[in-house]
Amino acid sequence: MLEIRKTFCRVCHAACPVLVDIEDGHTVVGVRGDRDDPVFGGYTCIKGRQLADQHHDPDRLRSSLRRTDGGFEPIASADALDDIAARIRAIVDEHGPRAVASYTGTGAFQNSTAAGVAAAWHAGFDSPSFYTSVTIDQPAHRSAALRLGAWDAGWHNFTDSDVTLIVGYNPLVSSYGPAGGLQGTNPFVKLREAKERGMSVIVIDPRRTETASFADIWLQVQPGQDPALLSAMIRHILDDGLHDSTFCDEFVDGLDDLRRAVDPFTLDVAAERARVHAADVQAAAELFAAGPRGAGGTGTGPNMAPHSMLSEHLTLTLNVICGRVLRSGETLESGAFLTPGDTRRAQVIAPSDPAPGAPHRMRDLRGQPGEMLTNSLADEILEPGDGQVRALIVSGGNPVVAFPDQEKTEAALADLDLLVVIDPRMTPTAEMADYVIAPKLELERPDVPHIMDKRIPAVYTNYTPAVLETDVDLLSEWEVFAGIAARNDTPITLPGGTVPMGAGAVADSVDDDTILDLVYGTARMPIAEMRTQRGVVHDDVVRVVDADPGADARFAVAPPDVVDELSVVRDEPAADAAFPFRLVSRRMKHVLNSLGRELPGLASVGTTNPAYLHPDDLTELGVAEGDLVALESPHGRIVGVAAAGDDVKPGVVSMSHAWGLGSRSEGDVHEHGSPTNRLVANDVGYDPITGMAIQSAIPVAIRPWT
Ligand SMILES: Nc1nc2c(c(=O)[nH]1)N[C@H]1C(S)=C(S)[C@@H](COP(=O)(O)OP(=O)(O)OC[C@H]3O[C@@H](n4cnc5c(=O)[nH]c(N)nc54)[C@H](O)[C@@H]3O)O[C@H]1N2
Ligand SMILES: Nc1nc2c(c(=O)[nH]1)N[C@H]1C(S)=C(S)[C@@H](COP(=O)(O)OP(=O)(O)OC[C@H]3O[C@@H](n4cnc5c(=O)[nH]c(N)nc54)[C@H](O)[C@@H]3O)O[C@H]1N2
Ligand code: SF4
Ligand SMILES: [Mo]
Numbered sequence: 023m024l025e026i027r028k029t030f031c032r033v034c035h036a037a038c039p040v041l042v043d044i045e046d047g048h049t050v051v052g053v054r055g056d057r058d059d060p061v062f063g064g065y066t067c068i069k070g071r072q073l074a075d076q077h078h079d080p081d082r083l084r085s086s087l088r089r090t091d092g093g094f095e096p097i098a099s100a101d102a103l104d105d106i107a108a109r110i111r112a113i114v115d116e117h118g119p120r121a122v123a124s125y126t127g128t129g130a131f132q133n134s135t136a137a138g139v140a141a142a143w144h145a146g147f148d149s150p151s152f153y154t155s156v157t158i159d160q161p162a163h164r165s166a167a168l169r170l171g172a173w174d175a176g177w178h179n180f181t182d183s184d185v186t187l188i189v190g191y192n193p194l195v196s197s198y199g200p201a202g203g204l205q206g207t208n209p210f211v212k213l214r215e216a217k218e219r220g221m222s223v224i225v226i227d228p229r230r231t232e233t234a235s236f237a238d239i240w241l242q243v244q245p246g247q248d249p250a251l252l253s254a255m256i257r258h259i260l261d262d263g264l265h266d267s268t269f270c271d272e273f274v275d276g277l278d279d280l281r282r283a284v285d286p287f288t289l290d291v292a293a294e295r296a297r298v299h300a301a302d303v304q305a306a307a308e309l310f311a312a313g314p315r316g317a318g319g320t321g322t323g324p325n326m327a328p329h330s331m332l333s334e335h336l337t338l339t340l341n342v343i344c345g346r347v348l349r350s351g352e353t354l355e356s357g358a359f360l361t362p363g364d365t366r367r368a369q370v371i372a373p374s375d376p377a378p379g380a381p382h383r384m385r386d387l388r389g390q391p392g393e394m395l396t397n398s399l400a401d402e403i404l405e406p407g408d409g410q411v412r413a414l415i416v417s418g419g420n421p422v423v424a425f426p427d428q429e430k431t432e433a434a435l436a437d438l439d440l441l442v443v444i445d446p447r448m449t450p451t452a453e454m455a456d457y458v459i460a461p462k463l464e465l466e467r468p469d470v471p472h473i474m475d476k477r478i479p480a481v482y483t484n485y486t487p488a489v490l491e492t493d494v495d496l497l498s499e500w501e502v503f504a505g506i507a508a509r510n511d512t513p514i515t516l517p518g519g520t521v522p523m524g525a526g527a528v529a530d531s532v533d534d535d536t537i538l539d540l541v542y543g544t545a546r547m548p549i550a551e552m553r554t555q556r557g558v559v560h561d562d563v564v565r566v567v568d569a570d571p572g573a574d575a576r577f578a579v580a581p582p583d584v585v586d587e588l589s590v591v592r593d594e595p596a597a598d599a600a601f602p603f604r605l606v607s608r609r610m611k612h613v614l615n616s617l618g619r620e621l622p623g624l625a626s627v628g629t630t631n632p633a634y635l636h637p638d639d640l641t642e643l644g645v646a647e648g649d650l651v652a653l654e655s656p657h658g659r660i661v662g663v664a665a666a667g668d669d670v671k672p673g674v675v676s677m678s679h680a681w682g683l684g685s686r687s688e689g690d691v692h693e694h695g696s697p698t699n700r701l702v703a704n705d706v707g708y709d710p711i712t713g714m715a716i717q718s719a720i721p722v723a724i725r726p727w728t
């Protein structure tokens with residue numbers, strides 16, 4: 023029997039509503055965008071349309087596995103959890119709770135209960151060692167907002183912005199944007215509509231991205247030179263009095279110090295460093311300042327380049343000095359239904375410590391609120407002594423190909439006493455595991471669009487039940503953590519209450535939906551209500567109300583470390599003769615990090631991550647499209663497949679990450695791609711607050727491969 027079931031895609035965070043045709047409850051035979059959805063209007067991407075192949079991939083793990091002498095053998099998930107729990111108990115007894123770590127990666131983030139339960143599991147036995155992909159992605163968003171201060175009600179809405187400033191992100195491919203920016207919710211249509219009503223677009227990106235092709239001003243920045251460019255924009259805005267001085271008088275500290283700190287960055291200096299025209303920098307500053315509405319935000323580009331915290335700070339500072347915040351009486355464009363509270367205040371949340379988390383044992387780093395820094399995880403495993411990490415659960419992640427410094431990451435994973443990987447595929451990371459747990463995939467579980475909840479440009483909620491039945495032994499991520507907790511008698515306490523446990527097991531009454539209710543137990547709309555209103559635009563908006571009486575916090579636009587870092591930037595050489603190119607990161611439309619190229623419909627788009635170079639650079643290097651090139655950084659060397667891209671700035675190579683098979687099973691780069699993270703050192707040039715490595719704007723030398 024064929025049935026049409028309504029759900030939403032969760033290959034990535036964007037949560038595009040889809041209709042799936044399911045035969046006999048068990049087999050997906052068709053997928054298409056849900057045209058009746060009031061916000062997405064049927065939008066999907068090529069990855070989402072492969073849901074059938076993803077779920078029925080013959081290579082998908084249909085059972086959990088245990089390492090044996092020569093390989094792996096199937097094991098019932100309950101038996102695997104018995105073994106894992108016992109080994110974790112022994113490690114905690116011998117080394118303490120800090121020795122037990124977990125890493126929640128991109129795959130698990132698409133499950134709306136995975137990260138919350140993993141964090142609660144750590145809290146249940148006082149282990150601080152909770153890691154996620156956020157801290158090798160864009161950790162500066164959070165840390166910079168802590169240091170600068172934040173506006174409780176948030177930046178202006180995208181929907182009625184007059185201008186948007188896009189610093190190194192590309193939502194037309196990534197479906198991802200920062201607060202106040204263009205989101206992946208039907209992004210082509212949303213961008214076209216915004217332009218039709220008169221919104222201007224400024225893009226700062228070394229590549230003429232799909233998004234940049236819609237820009238009114240595109241600054242083709244030299245990778246890593248955003249701080250100079252953004253400083254010059256701030257300087258010009260302040261000097262010409264284009265800022266919102268009323269707002270600054272009331273809410274901003276340090277404006278004079280900021281002006282002094284950006285003084286070296288004249289339009290000409292910025293133009294020279296960023297290799298753009300001074301007149302364009304001036305025009306961008308004036309267009310942004312003219313507003314009057316609209317915010318700037320950064321993406322992974324500047325967040326992975328050197329001085330990532332500084333670039334984030336300066337971008338947010340542009341918003342602050344131009345007063346781009348929601349005022350009392352306005353409403354938020356998204357529903358923010360999963361967080362508590364129907365109102366937000368028109369006031370500053372006071373600046374605070376940008377790294378308030380647990381201390382690391384190296385590099386004077388501290389974690390973010392509630393989580394530690396993933397760029398230090400390999401060192402936490404390898405560095406002997408008190409607190410050394412001995413066990414790791416990787417939940418929906420692929421550290422071997424995604425973490426900085428592949429060689430060190432592999433050495434660290436090999437050094438562990440216990441590695442558990444929850445993944446539907448036998449990835450290079452899973453190959454190294456003691457246990458691989460086979461998880462349910464998206465269509466087999468209920469979810470809410472939790473990453474998009476505060477981003478969707480409409481007061482919209484969605485919920486999906488599981489739409490595909492499965493009778494094999496698959497677990498949700500939460501079941502792994504709760505299963506270990508039950509066996510080791512530690513609690514899992516979620517915002518809505520503690521997970522009910524029986525003797526050595528989670529209580530029978532608890533299922534995926536129970537956990538959803540508990541994880542989102544303080545949501546302003548209970549999940550129970552969302553279940554009855556799927557894919558709906560509501561009228562209960564979040565309103566912005568007056569500040570608390572006596573509220574007097576102010577933004578700190580020139581904290582001492584920002585001033586110091588600007589002087590470091592001023593004195594830095596702009597070029598490096600030994601490594602003349604800059605390798606920048608990018609997303610490709612048919613893969614999600616390391617996921618996708620194993621599926622026929624996606625592999626047909628391409629099976630490698632080409633090294634895109636400007637045609638003039640190819641000529642100068644004596645290299646033709648399809649030739650192999652050696653890319654060498656101060657840290658390592660890889661081989662890539664050259665491709666021509668006239669959208670790429672000369673002197674730049676644009677390449678996607680998380681390709682290749684890991685060094686233990688290297689293959690043909692045409693077939694498997696090249697791992698750019700072999701070029702990345704995790705302990706050189708890292709950000710002193712977020713610990714982020716330099717994963718973009720990586721200095722490289724390029725030669726024909728002979
Ligand atoms: N199709 C697809 N979608 C994805 C993913 C995927 O792999 N594929 N990954 C998902 C994930 S995990 C994330 S975090 C998001 C990321 O979403 P985005 O942040 O939008 O990621 P990108 O599309 O790589 O855009 C980064 C841009 O920064 C530019 N850039 C690089 N270095 C610099 C620099 O120094 N300065 C400036 N100004 N720009 C620079 C690059 O040219 C690129 O255009 O995407 C998500 N969505
Ligand atoms: N140089 C450089 N390095 C980068 C980046 C860059 O731009 N440049 N990007 C960084 C960013 S933004 C990120 S987020 C990280 C990505 O780092 P990771 O998140 O560690 O890597 P992914 O390849 O996304 O791994 C996701 C895994 O989840 C699995 N998966 C898919 N669905 C499910 C599911 O339902 N359940 C479970 N349990 N697993 C599932 C997939 O099979 C895949 O193996 O890489 C970072 N590294
Ligand atoms: S953008 Fe993301 S959620 Fe939407 S169809 Fe593509 S992969 Fe699925
Ligand atoms: Mo990411």
